[in-house]
Amino acid sequence: MTVHPFIEAEKVAGHSVRRACELLQVSRTAYYARSTGTPGSRAVRDAELTEQITIVHERSRGTYGAPRVHAVLQQEGAGCGRRRVARLMRQAGLIGLHRRRRHRTTTPDPHAVTRPDLVLRDFRPDPAALDTRWCGDITYIATDEGWLYLATVIDIASRRVVGWATADHLRTELVADALRNACRTRRPSGPVVFHSDRGRQYTSHELSILASEFNVRLSVGRTGQCWDNALAESFFSTLKNELGDARPWPSRAAAHTAIFEWIESWYNLHRLHSSLGYRSPAQYETTLAA
Numbered sequence: 356m357t358v359h360p361f362i363e364a365e366k367v368a369g370h371s372v373r374r375a376c377e378l379l380q381v382s383r384t385a386y387y388a389r390s391t392g393t394p395g396s397r398a399v400r401d402a403e404l405t406e407q408i409t410i411v412h413e414r415s416r417g418t419y420g421a422p423r424v425h426a427v428l429q430q431e432g433a434g435c436g437r438r439r440v441a442r443l444m445r446q447a448g449l450i451g452l453h454r455r456r457r458h459r460t461t462t463p464d465p466h467a468v469t470r471p472d473l474v475l476r477d478f479r480p481d482p483a484a485l486d487t488r489w490c491g492d493i494t495y496i497a498t499d500e501g502w503l504y505l506a507t508v509i510d511i512a513s514r515r516v517v518g519w520a521t522a523d524h525l526r527t528e529l530v531a532d533a534l535r536n537a538c539r540t541r542r543p544s545g546p547v548v549f550h551s552d553r554g555r556q557y558t559s560h561e562l563s564i565l566a567s568e569f570n571v572r573l574s575v576g577r578t579g580q581c582w583d584n585a586l587a588e589s590f591f592s593t594l595k596n597e598l599g600d601a602r603p604w605p606s607r608a609a610a611h612t613a614i615f616e617w618i619e620s621w622y623n624l625h626r627l628h629s630s631l632g633y634r635s636p637a638q639y640e641t642t643l644a645a
Contacts, residue, residue, distance in 0.1 A: 401439075401443060404428075404433065404435055404439070404440070404443055405443045405446070405447050407428060407431075407433055408424055408428070408440060408443055408444060408447065408449065409447060409449065411424050411427045411428065412424060412444070412449045414427075415427075415451075415626075416597065416621070417451075418451055418596075418597045419451050419627075420444075420450065420451025421437055421440045421441035421444055421451070422437060422629065422633075423451070423627050423629075423633065424440055424444065424451075425437040425440040426627055426629075426633030427627065427633075428440065429633075430633070470558065470573050470574060470575045471574060471575075472550075472574055472575060472576055472577065472583065473488075473548045473550065473572065473574035474488065474490065474511070474548065474550040474574055474576075474583075476582060476583060476585065478490070478511055478585060478586040479630075480511075480512055480513065480514065480630055480631055480639070481511070481512045482512070482643050483512075484511070484512040485510060485512045485513060485640065485643065486510060486512075486517075486541050486543035486544070486545075486547060487512070487543070487545065487546075487547060487548065488510075488511040488512065488547070488548045488550065489508050489509060489510055489511065489517065489537065489547055489548065489549045489550065490508075490509050490511055490549070490550040490551065490584060490586050490587045491506060491507050491508045491509065491530065491533060491534070491549065491550070491551050491557075491587055492506070492507065492551060492552060492584055492587035492588065492590075492591060493505065493506045493525065493529065493530065493554065493556065494591040494594070494595070496595075496598075496604065496610045496614070497600075497603040497604070498603050498604040498605065498606055498607050498609070498610050499603050499604070499605050499606065500523075500606050500607050501523060501607070502523070503521055503522075503523060503604075503607045503610045503611065504521065504522055504523070504524065504525055504529055505519065505520075505521050505591075505594075505614060506519065506520050506521075506522075506529045506530045506532070506533040506556075507519045507533060507587065507590065507591075508533050508534055508536070508537035508549070509586060509587060509590055510541075510636075511550075511586060513631070513636045513639050513640050513643075514586075514590075514628050514630065514631060514636045514639070515623050515636035515637070515640065516590070516618050516622060516623055516636075517537040517540055517541050518533045518534060518535070518536035518537025518538070518540060518541075519533050519536065519614075519618060520532035520533040520536060521607075521610075521611050521614065523607060525556065526556070527555075527556045527559045527561045527562055528561075529556065530551075530556045530557060530562060531561060531562055531565050534549060534562070534565060534566070534569070534571065535565065535569075538569040538571070543570075545570075546570050546571070546572060547569075547570065547571050547572070548571075548572050548574050549566065549571050549572070549573055549574065550574040550575070550576070550584065551573075551574070551575055551576075551584060551587070552575065552576055552581075552583070552584050553575045553576065553577070557573070557575060558573075558575065593622075594614070594617065594618075594622075597617065598613055598614070598617055622635075622636075623635070623636050623637055624636075624637045625637075
């Protein structure tokens with residue numbers, strides 16, 4: 356009687372391949388693929404996905420971890436799970452950047468006029484609230500010429516940086532320039548709440564006058580409570596992490612150019628936010644407009 360080839364193959368050196376695979380928790384398909392030198396369909400698909408993952412990771416400037424890489428692959432029609440993406444990234448030695456803690460740059464003015472907190476830690480995206488609630492803060496960038504200070508204005512509803520300014524000082528005019536740029540760029544149709552910490556730049560009389568001119572209501576968090584301005588703090592952590600904060604920039608001009616390119620060409624237009632359903636601020640606003 357002729358033995359079926361598959362039955363013959365199931366016995367190697369008197370041992371059952373099926374039983375051996377069960378004991379070793381290896382699929383028989385993987386065993387035969389390995390023994391014949393032919394990669395299985397899953398191995399082929401893993402190789403294809405790894406190539407796509409590498410491209411997405413490079414496109415993100417090496418900043419995306421598995422969640423954002425997975426979101427991009429989903430948007431591009433590559434059906435796979437997040438765990439599979441994480442596994443393939445580990446195998447390929449690809450990692451995302453992690454946020455670092457930052458130092459504070461603003462100090463409160465004990466004699467400043469007391470202002471209310473009009474945000475109360477509610478930084479959730481809101482499709483109906485574009486240009487109604489902004490937040491901002493100041494950070495510093497190290498250069499060989501000294502510190503470069505950056506002030507930002509972020510739309511809480513879409514995470515978009517709607518205004519920003521840099522300077523070699525921490526005077527009120529720095530945050531005033533950022534707020535002025537935001538108002539002139541966005542031209543909000545109604546009153547806007549601008550939230551910040553209690554730094555003396557944000558509680559100054561000069562900024563109060565400018566805010567009144569643009570129909571902006573100033574809001575501040577509590578002293579020493581970083582979570583009261585968590586969105587602005589988180590943005591600076593991301594910026595420093597992705598721009599590279601290990602070595603000083605050669606000049607303030609070089610740092611300014613890098614910040615401009617990162618905010619206007621990457622962050623606002625392309626960087627995905629988990630809070631926006633893995634869309635960029637520009638994509639999110641375009642969806643709302645449509």
